[in-house]
Amino acid sequence: MKRYSPKDIEAKWQKKWQASGIYKAVEDSNKPKRYVLEYFPYPSGSAMHVGHVRNYTIGDVIARFYRMRGYSVLHPMGWDAFGLPAENYAIKNNISPKQAILENTTKFKQQLIQMGFSYDWGREINSSDPKYYKWTQWFFKLLFERGLAYQKESLQWWCDTDKTVLANEQVENGKCWRCGNEVTKKALKQWFFKITDYADRLAEDLDKLDWSEGIKAMQRNWIGKSVGTEVDFTVEGSKNKITVFTTRVDTIFSAAFMVLAPENPLVSELTTPDNQKAVLNYIKESESKSDIARMEEDREKTGVFTGSYAINPANGQKIPVWIADFVLAGYGTGAVFGDIHDERDFEFAKKFNIPVKPTVLPENPQESKKVQAKEYAFTGEGILVDSGEFTGMRSSEAREKITVWLANKGTGREKVNYKIRDWLISRQRYWGAPIPIIHCSEHGAVAVPDDQLPVELPEVESYQPTGEGTSVLAGVTEWVNTRCPTCGKPAKRETDTMDGFACSSWYFLRFADPHNDKEAFDKDKVKFWLPVDDYIGGAEHAVMHLLYARMWTMVMHDAGLLDFDEPFSALRNQGMILAPDGRKMSKSWDNVIAPDDIISQGYGADSVRIMELFIGPWNQSAVWSIEGMGGTFRFLQRVWTLSQEFLENNKAKELNDAVQAKELYTLIHKAIHKVSKDLNNLGFNTAIAYLMETVNGLYKLKIDGFKDTKAWNFTLNRLLQIMAPFAPHITEELWLQLGHEGSIHISKWPVHDEKYLINDQLTLAVQVNGKVRAEITVSKDGSKEDIQKLALAQKNVKKYLVNKKPTKVIYVPGRLISIVV
RNA sequence: GGGCGAGUGGUGGAAUGGUUUACACAAAAGACUUAAAAUCUUUCCCGUUUAUAGCGGUUGUGGGUUCGAAUCCCACCUCGCCCACCA
Numbered sequence A: 001m002k003r004y005s006p007k008d009i010e011a012k013w014q015k016k017w018q019a020s021g022i023y024k025a026v027e028d029s030n031k032p033k034r035y036v037l038e039y040f041p042y043p044s045g046s047a048m049h050v051g052h053v054r055n056y057t058i059g060d061v062i063a064r065f066y067r068m069r070g071y072s073v074l075h076p077m078g079w080d081a082f083g084l085p086a087e088n089y090a091i092k093n094n095i096s097p098k099q100a101i102l103e104n105t106t107k108f109k110q111q112l113i114q115m116g117f118s119y120d121w122g123r124e125i126n127s128s129d130p131k132y133y134k135w136t137q138w139f140f141k142l143l144f145e146r147g148l149a150y151q152k153e154s155l156q157w158w159c160d161t162d163k164t165v166l167a168n169e170q171v172e173n174g175k176c177w178r179c180g181n182e183v184t185k186k187a188l189k190q191w192f193f194k195i196t197d198y199a200d201r202l203a204e205d206l207d208k209l210d211w212s213e214g215i216k217a218m219q220r221n222w223i224g225k226s227v228g229t230e231v232d233f234t235v236e237g238s239k240n241k242i243t244v245f246t247t248r249v250d251t252i253f254s255a256a257f258m259v260l261a262p263e264n265p266l267v268s269e270l271t272t273p274d275n276q277k278a279v280l281n282y283i284k285e286s287e288s289k290s291d292i293a294r295m296e297e298d299r300e301k302t303g304v305f306t307g308s309y310a311i312n313p314a315n316g317q318k319i320p321v322w323i324a325d326f327v328l329a330g331y332g333t334g335a336v337f338g339d340i341h342d343e344r345d346f347e348f349a350k351k352f353n354i355p356v357k358p359t360v361l362p363e364n365p366q367e368s369k370k371v372q373a374k375e376y377a378f379t380g381e382g383i384l385v386d387s388g389e390f391t392g393m394r395s396s397e398a399r400e401k402i403t404v405w406l407a408n409k410g411t412g413r414e415k416v417n418y419k420i421r422d423w424l425i426s427r428q429r430y431w432g433a434p435i436p437i438i439h440c441s442e443h444g445a446v447a448v449p450d451d452q453l454p455v456e457l458p459e460v461e462s463y464q465p466t467g468e469g470t471s472v473l474a475g476v477t478e479w480v481n482t483r484c485p486t487c488g489k490p491a492k493r494e495t496d497t498m499d500g501f502a503c504s505s506w507y508f509l510r511f512a513d514p515h516n517d518k519e520a521f522d523k524d525k526v527k528f529w530l531p532v533d534d535y536i537g538g539a540e541h542a543v544m545h546l547l548y549a550r551m552w553t554m555v556m557h558d559a560g561l562l563d564f565d566e567p568f569s570a571l572r573n574q575g576m577i578l579a580p581d582g583r584k585m586s587k588s589w590d591n592v593i594a595p596d597d598i599i600s601q602g603y604g605a606d607s608v609r610i611m612e613l614f615i616g617p618w619n620q621s622a623v624w625s626i627e628g629m630g631g632t633f634r635f636l637q638r639v640w641t642l643s644q645e646f647l648e649n650n651k652a653k654e655l656n657d658a659v660q661a662k663e664l665y666t667l668i669h670k671a672i673h674k675v676s677k678d679l680n681n682l683g684f685n686t687a688i689a690y691l692m693e694t695v696n697g698l699y700k701l702k703i704d705g706f707k708d709t710k711a712w713n714f715t716l717n718r719l720l721q722i723m724a725p726f727a728p729h730i731t732e733e734l735w736l737q738l739g740h741e742g743s744i745h746i747s748k749w750p751v752h753d754e755k756y757l758i759n760d761q762l763t764l765a766v767q768v769n770g771k772v773r774a775e776i777t778v779s780k781d782g783s784k785e786d787i788q789k790l791a792l793a794q795k796n797v798k799k800y801l802v803n804k805k806p807t808k809v810i811y812v813p814g815r816l817i818s819i820v821v
Numbered sequence B: 001g002g003g004c005g006a007g008u009g010g011u012g013g014a015a016u017g018g019u020u021u022a023c024a025c026a027a028a029a030g031a032c033u034u035a036a037a038a039u040c041u042u043u044c045c046c047g048u049u050u051a052u053a054g055c056g057g058u059u060g061u062g063g064g065u066u067c068g069a070a071u072c073c074c075a076c077c078u079c080g081c082c083c084a085c086c087a
Helices: A006-020 A050-068 A084-093 A097-114 A130-145 A195-208 A213-223 A249-254 A266-270 A273-288 A291-295 A343-351 A365-372 A395-409 A523-529 A545-558 A595-600 A604-614 A628-649 A658-680 A684-702 A709-723 A728-737 A784-793 A795-801
Strands: A033-038 A072-074 A149-159 A164-166 A184-193 A226-235 A241-246 A257-260 A304-311 A318-323 A335-338 A412-417 A437-440 A444-447 A481-483 A490-493 A534-537 A571-573 A761-768 A771-779 A808-812 A816-820
Touching: A006 A097, A006 A604, A006 A728, A033 A050, A033 A523, A050 A072, A050 A534, A050 A595, A050 A604, A050 A658, A084 A097, A097 A595, A130 A149, A130 A444, A130 A545, A164 A184, A195 A213, A195 A545, A213 A545, A213 A571, A226 A249, A226 A395, A241 A249, A241 A257, A241 A335, A249 A395, A257 A266, A257 A343, A266 A304, A273 A304, A273 A318, A335 A343, A395 A412, A595 A604, A604 A628, A604 A684, A604 A728, A628 A684, A628 A709, A628 A728, A658 A684, A658 A709, A684 A709, A709 A728, A761 A784, A761 A795, A771 A784, A771 A795, A784 A795, A784 A808, A784 A816
Parallel strands: A033 A072, A033 A534, A257 A318, A534 A571, A761 A816
Antiparallel strands: A149 A164, A149 A184, A226 A241, A226 A304, A226 A412, A257 A335, A304 A318, A437 A444, A437 A490, A481 A490, A761 A771, A808 A816
8 A cells, every 4th residue: 555655746736737727717707706815925035934834825725615616716926026125135145136036936936836825827927027017107107197196305214224215114113124223314305105195095994894803903003093173372472373283172271381393393483592592402402312212111201492482272371382302293283282181291291390280170079189189190081170161061072162162263173183194105226116207307207108118127237225315226327317208308217216015006906917018907807806805914014015005906996997995805814823932933043944844854735734724723823833743744644544445445346334324424524514614714723623533533434344335435535625725735646546537626615415414312411500410312303301301310410409399491402401400 | 001812731722601621732551563663542631539430620810690601791910912202
């Protein structure tokens, strides 16, 4: 008998599948469709580890399940090839980024193929291919023409290691998301996408998505919608006014001081000569302070008085105007009023001895006393005092009324603010899609005409960034110098490139029509496949890719290119795989486990795939277990051995045994039912556990021999089919050995027969006062009365019923009978 | 400080109102073998007991609802991830 040896079968089938094209996605309108997509990978220098592989395994099992259930399945793969790591890798290894991508994608592809993933490789795309980025540029133009791409000079996050600006989303705790070094601010003219125009829609539409609450919460938090009031304060002896944003206009009568951000342009005008020196010093100091220091927790409040006073429009009170770096220039109006109803303000007031007094009090009299004694900053809702005509109102009512009152006086208005800032898209690096803009001294920024797309990246000598705030493209004079598309006069090309997130904001659409050279995609093809039904990936993209892609989809929808405005109906966030030491897998920890090593140790891809899912719930993190691999391998080996033994026995004449046949049918139909149900609910680990249980059951039956040929044949065939999404190689091989011609992976998913799911005999637990005291076996259609009688007759039950009568009997069919005394 | 998730045997986990610990790992014993590996079979929460049955206990802690709670409610503790001076 031949032993199970994955290396003898896996590569063979991978080649055959590729040749026969069984995973090709076909638009068949007679079938329902399913678009299963995993985030397309970034082909970095380090190969994929078992954590990445889990992501693809989840997608592949889903894709295979739907394919067998008769769906038209699109399961594509491509490469997010532009970006910093590829360029840095190229510089380090002294090769071109193009060459680096070629090397890395070759390695990644080989890794994916050896795992037996069912991708339609005919749809492979690469975002650094001019045939692809031509359309990325085309979409840039779409945004530009719709007023959603613009240039602005301002202070930007700058990473001095990577020599480029970064988007807000790419700065984590004041550090560059790529290299981890502290970022600084630099004044540069940059390109932005106006994602703020979509802030409200991006927040509101989250409700209609089947995404994990965690990711939705992260996006809501990032967008940071807050509804409040803008209030204008006049400045004593000046025409200037200071506008503030507040969500608590009900506290306006308590305003005791104003605070402006040091960067607020009003500061220089409001500063009186006496205070000039102190203010300038403070501004200088806060500029030089690193953002890490500025964001430090529990930092003591700092600030200086400007010498000016503002007038509270609510009560005419004169209050001092300060500047302090706890007020952010970029949010709201860059100015706030301060009072005792905010912890930060109260802290500030205490530090600088500014008198404050509450005008909102808690309803609880004890707490109210404490607040009046200024024991703490009362930030909750309550009843207004000393607030003119609003005294006695509740906070919520007062907010509405005061806003209307201020609006009528012309000194206030309702206002919605967002934390999200526009998306900074330009990068001072070589390896990205060039921004398709030409700068003309007469016509300004002009889009490159469609017939001149793509604007191809020119070859350069060195990819080393200059650090001067421009990309190396600025040095390619013959490329930079061109003519204005409008007037034909000499003009210069934009030399910044787009961030890689532009490329990934539409790739899921390109998979529907990857080779189209007339347009980005054919509308009908996109209509057939999109939106993505299952989008699988980690949570690290929550406020980057997942937000950007949603915005682009909305823009395309508004431009009439799409008839949907959300790209990903369901998002599946897989849990991380940790190294056996419990830490994240990383080169620097030297704890990375690559699938290649496990496969070459003889376990094979099927065992790895099963381990990825059996290790725990797919959406929770898990520690990789090397020992566990033995278990998944043994399981597959048992299936193999059982099949071989059956095939050898099967050569003899046909045998019949009704008793064994019934047991076999019961086992397999239950398995079909359970595995189908679990796959529908993404219960991969429990589906595998049940398959193992089923195989254990078959081994028990085997002890008596293969007594019914037909039933064994049926059972093994169905078992292989329901195992096929998890272990595609071994099931395909055994399917062939059992005499089938076509591939198991396009065979019809089996349906269970209900009659085998019902047991004739049931085992019930008998409880007395909630404790299990006995077990009884009853017929499935026994009446409650009969069962109750039997239960009460149990020796160990009687013991507890001496001199007592049951007050209540609860019968849960198929489970238990509970007697209460 | 805010948000999200988790806490069950030696370990990963199963069970989402109904017999806690399915499935697997690790460990132990037996069969086969000259031997080992592999394979097959069995045992495996704690206490009480020579042992089995039985009895008692047990899902982070404390309380509640219920005939019955890992599951629902209240309070608290611990761990992980994300965000954080956003007025």
